[in-house]
Amino acid sequence: MTTAQQTAQAGVLEKAEGGDLETAVATIINPLEISRIAWEGVVRNKVRSLLTMLGVIIGVGAVIIMIAISAGTEATIAEQIEGLGSNLVFIQASFGRGGAGGGGGDQVTLVYDDIAVVESVGGVAGTTVDQTTSQTVKAGDVTLTDVPLMGTTPDFPEVRDVAVADGRFFNENELERSTKVAILGAALAEQLFGAANPIGQSITVGTTKLAVIGVADEKGIVGNTDFDSLLYVPITLVFDKFLPTQFRQFAGDRVRIIYVQVEPEADMELVIQQIQLKLATSKDVTVDELPFTMQTQQDIIDTEGATTEAFRNLLAWVAGVSLLVGGIGIMNIMLVSVTERTREIGIRQSVGATPNDIRLQFLTEALMLSLVGGLIGVALGVGGSFLFGSTSDMRTVIVPSSIALAFGSAAAVGIFFGFFPANKAAQLDPIEALRHE
Amino acid sequence: MTAIIKTEQLTKIYGMGDIQVAALGGVDVQINEGEFVAVMGPSGSGKSTLMNILGCLDRPTSGHYFLAGQAVSGMDKVQLAVIRNQRIGFIFQSFNLLARTSALRNVMLPLVYKRQGQLSPAEREEKAMAALEAVGLADRAHHDPNELSGGQRQRVAIARALVNDPVLIMADEPTGNLDTKTGNEIMGLLHKLHERGRTIVMVTHEPDIAAQTERSIVLVDGLVAEDGRSQPANAQMMNAK
Ligand SMILES: Nc1ncnc2c1ncn2[C@@H]1O[C@H](COP(=O)(O)OP(=O)(O)OP(=O)(O)O)[C@@H](O)[C@H]1O
Ligand SMILES: [Mg+2]
Numbered sequence: 001m002t003t004a005q006q007t008a009q010a011g012v013l014e015k016a017e018g019g020d021l022e023t024a025v026a027t028i029i030n031p032l033e034i035s036r037i038a039w040e041g042v043v044r045n046k047v048r049s050l051l052t053m054l055g056v057i058i059g060v061g062a063v064i065i066m067i068a069i070s071a072g073t074e075a076t077i078a079e080q081i082e083g084l085g086s087n088l089v090f091i092q093a094s095f096g097r098g099g100a101g102g103g104g105g106d107q108v109t110l111v112y113d114d115i116a117v118v119e120s121v122g123g124v125a126g127t128t129v130d131q132t133t134s135q136t137v138k139a140g141d142v143t144l145t146d147v148p149l150m151g152t153t154p155d156f157p158e159v160r161d162v163a164v165a166d167g168r169f170f171n172e173n174e175l176e177r178s179t180k181v182a183i184l185g186a187a188l189a190e191q192l193f194g195a196a197n198p199i200g201q202s203i204t205v206g207t208t209k210l211a212v213i214g215v216a217d218e219k220g221i222v223g224n225t226d227f228d229s230l231l232y233v234p235i236t237l238v239f240d241k242f243l244p245t246q247f248r249q250f251a252g253d254r255v256r257i258i259y260v261q262v263e264p265e266a267d268m269e270l271v272i273q274q275i276q277l278k279l280a281t282s283k284d285v286t287v288d289e290l291p292f293t294m295q296t297q298q299d300i301i302d303t304e305g306a307t308t309e310a311f312r313n314l315l316a317w318v319a320g321v322s323l324l325v326g327g328i329g330i331m332n333i334m335l336v337s338v339t340e341r342t343r344e345i346g347i348r349q350s351v352g353a354t355p356n357d358i359r360l361q362f363l364t365e366a367l368m369l370s371l372v373g374g375l376i377g378v379a380l381g382v383g384g385s386f387l388f389g390s391t392s393d394m395r396t397v398i399v400p401s402s403i404a405l406a407f408g409s410a411a412a413v414g415i416f417f418g419f420f421p422a423n424k425a426a427q428l429d430p431i432e433a434l435r436h437e
Numbered sequence: 438m439t440a441i442i443k444t445e446q447l448t449k450i451y452g453m454g455d456i457q458v459a460a461l462g463g464v465d466v467q468i469n470e471g472e473f474v475a476v477m478g479p480s481g482s483g484k485s486t487l488m489n490i491l492g493c494l495d496r497p498t499s500g501h502y503f504l505a506g507q508a509v510s511g512m513d514k515v516q517l518a519v520i521r522n523q524r525i526g527f528i529f530q531s532f533n534l535l536a537r538t539s540a541l542r543n544v545m546l547p548l549v550y551k552r553q554g555q556l557s558p559a560e561r562e563e564k565a566m567a568a569l570e571a572v573g574l575a576d577r578a579h580h581d582p583n584e585l586s587g588g589q590r591q592r593v594a595i596a597r598a599l600v601n602d603p604v605l606i607m608a609d610e611p612t613g614n615l616d617t618k619t620g621n622e623i624m625g626l627l628h629k630l631h632e633r634g635r636t637i638v639m640v641t642h643e644p645d646i647a648a649q650t651e652r653s654i655v656l657v658d659g660l661v662a663e664d665g666r667s668q669p670a671n672a673q674m675m676n677a678k
Contacts, residue, residue, distance in 0.1 A: 021519060021520070024552040025552075351547040353518060353550050355514055
């Protein structure tokens with residue numbers, strides 16, 4: 001037979017039997033089937049698969065728990081700041097800007113009489129002020145040292161959102177006269193008097209005897225202040241008895257902070273501007289020279305937010321590293337698996353599996369390992385967050401997007417680290433794979 | 438007469454370094470549709486090498502190979518995989534079944550990788566079951582290979598080779614790992630397939646087995662030394678003396 005004859009014969013046969021090869025090559029086999037084959041690979045070695053997933057499980061679980069803790073902390077902080085009272089502006093002397101006016105001007109500071117200036121601004125609902133110091137307090141045979149003394153005004157419970165549980169707060173009259181009365185924080189009352197009723201009892205603060213007229217409700221720690229351990233007294237009493245300075249003779253009574261409650265419908269920014277203007281006028285300086293900082297709750301929330309932001313970045317690193325380790329674990333086991341199953345690969349190739357079929361099979365297997373690991377990790381993370389929140393005093397809030405993020409990263413890790421072993425499997429030669437022992 | 442297999446100067450050279458082994462030194466064979474051919478020859482003569490190339494598991498170093506008229510010697514890995522799936526059923530000496538996988542699922546394997554006229558899982562199972570029935574193993578469909586005897590395993594492998602309705606069945610020493618009685622059972626099966634019109638190429642060392650085929654090709658040192666009607670077993674033994 002001549003070559004021409006053969007070619008002619010071949011052509012005829014090709015029409016009859018072949019011709020559809022290109023279409024066949026381009027056709028992909030059922031993805032469900034690939035998934036099934038891959039899944040069989042995962043469940044065949046259950047213990048090993050589980051150990052392989054461990055890195056991803058821990059990574060994903062840790063991410064969710066840590067984000068839950070950080071979100072919980074953030075929520076607590078936000079609540080505490082809300083608990084400062086509503087629509088508050090804090091006016092504080094800023095230390096860094098002391099000598100702004102130059103010469104005698106550096107005596108510009110926040111004083112008790114500034115309250116009157118602030119209150120004259122429209123939109124201001126109320127003000128209070130505090131000046132703190134610490135004193136030794138005696139009641140009967142109980143002596144407590146370094147008790148924080150909070151000198152303030154009668155508006156304090158309203159502006160700072162502190163309720164009086166028993167008795168009453170002091171009034172304007174008592175403030176003006178520096179009456180020797182005190183209100184105890186809940187924990188302080190407990191420490192000084194135990195179960196006995198403190199109202200009407202007297203305590204000795206430093207060398208001064210005060211009458212207890214009220215006990216505050218529990219409020220807990222807000223900002224950096226433990227409200228329950230405070231001893232509230234009229235601020236005038238603090239100026240007279242506990243913080244006498246040379247300074248008050250010519251500048252007035254220095255205060256630490258003025259709290260301004262703004263009316264809900266008032267424009268916060270506008271009120272702040274006007275307060276600054278009036279204070280500056282009363283002190284005879286320009287607004288820029290005014291050595292005070294004006295902070296709103298939002299400012300404080302933002303500051304706290306920056307702290308948690310840093311914490312979150314750290315978490316992201318921890319998560320990244322654990323997922324990386326998990327991914328390397330998957331790659332390692334997949335490489336072992338490809339070597340172990342070389343013969344299986346050869347058998348599949350001999351009955352028609354293409355390199356792509358094999359690649360997809362192992363890639364899917366790696367993806368499944370990481371996804372199942374991710375799923376277990378999510379369960380562990382959510383469960384762990386609940387457990388952590390309920391057994392410790394740390395609060396946890398499960399963030400749904402953290403679950404999606406963790407799961408998504410796990411999947412990405414599976415595909416990324418599964419690719420090299422899957423490619424290795426796909427490139428095996430059928431004959432060599434079949435000969436593999 | 439339709440040529441299922443047609444080769445021209447097929448060579449296979451192993452070891453591209455200093456020591457080169459010419460496993461095939463230029464083989465020309467033609468096998469027609471419906472033939473039952475035995476490939477014989479001493480160990481190392483290149484029988485398996487030839488079978489692997491004819492079975493599209495391997496590619497020749499040079500030469501041409503037409504399978505049912507299609508030039509497969511120049512095809513790439515993917516095309517060869519598709520050809521293996523569509524056209525060829527391979528039976529190995531060592532069965533090559535997937536471990537821890539039921540006989541049924543082993544037989545279904547070529548259908549899983551079928552690209553054209555993809556079958557539903559139910560259809561696949563039905564076809565595989567029919568193939569198992571054809572080799573008399575329907576009752577063992579759900580057993581894993583390690584629960585089957587050697588003969589049964591080889592029958593599963595034959596069912597797998599059959600299931601996709603290939604034009605060509607290649608068998609490299611299918612009875613090599615079996616005792617005479619079981620080997621004869623397997624031969625009985627292959628005869629049945631041949632009677633139904635299948636083209637079978639089979640490597641064997643046993644003259645008894647070769648004698649049952651129509652045609653014997655004897656390879657020596659990678660070349661066709663003899664090609665003709667299979668002789669009765671006793672005649673071959675006399676030739677060997
Ligand atoms: N992968 C390989 N690398 C190098 N040489 C090989 C390889 N495969 C086969 N050979 C060589 O090619 C020659 C033919 O081998 P082949 O396996 O085809 O022999 P055979 O006829 O099937 O032998 P047997 O009857 O023992 O199965 C032998 O010399 C063998 O050593
Ligand atoms: Mg051989």
